[in-house]
Amino acid sequence: MYSGSPLHQPVFVLTGPDSLDKCRKILIIILTDTMKRTVQRDRSDRSGRETEATVSAQPDRGSIDYSLFKVGNELFAVILDEITEVLHDVEIEKVDHLSGYYCGTIRYRGITLPVVDTGKVLSHARYDDRIETCLLIKGPEGVFGIMVDSDVEIIRAQPNQVHQLPDCYSLEETAILNGILVRGDDFYGILNTAAIYAKSKTKEV
DSSP: OBOOTTTTOOOBOOOSTTHHHHHHHHHHHHHHHHHHHHHHHHHHHHTTTOOHHHHHHSOOSSOEEEEEEEETTEEEEEEGGGEEEEEESOOOBOOTTSOTTEEEEEEETTEEEEEEEHHHHHTOOOOTTOOOEEEEEEEBTEEEEEEESSOOEEEEEOGGGEEOOOTTSOHHHHHHEEEEEEETTEEEEEEOHHHHHHHHTSSOO
């Protein structure tokens, strides 16, 4: 069921094995329509009060920088301030005593850092032709790495691009995702990096 409370939309009751996909498609329609109406309202409010040059000269208010990437075929985002560095072509050393959620460890500036297999944490298949990128994250117990499957793009998102998760997401998904970032026709799950770190320390995979 999607309650619709964040967007003030009617309730949808979905059943069957494809209910999650249907719910996400409905979410896309709702968010797209909401964003169009927001843009139209903003343009109307500015009309006659500010020139285009004045608007462009004002600083962004409430905007947040995100890093965008793929894990498997899915799109995700992490708040840029949580990332200390982006690494390519890292050499990962396997470590037997780490849980199955870890790829292993890397040496970074003389320090050994654990690296999480984000695909396993998110239950997404990773493909052989992927571009392996390691994001170094500020964790609750120090810096750790997460492996993603593409190059990283940095964007500045406005508040109206970020939305709460609808009720159709599972408890496991809501524990790891902080919301949805909308960019054009694409939807990015905003990762809770602290939750990823916590899950990576469990033994079950």
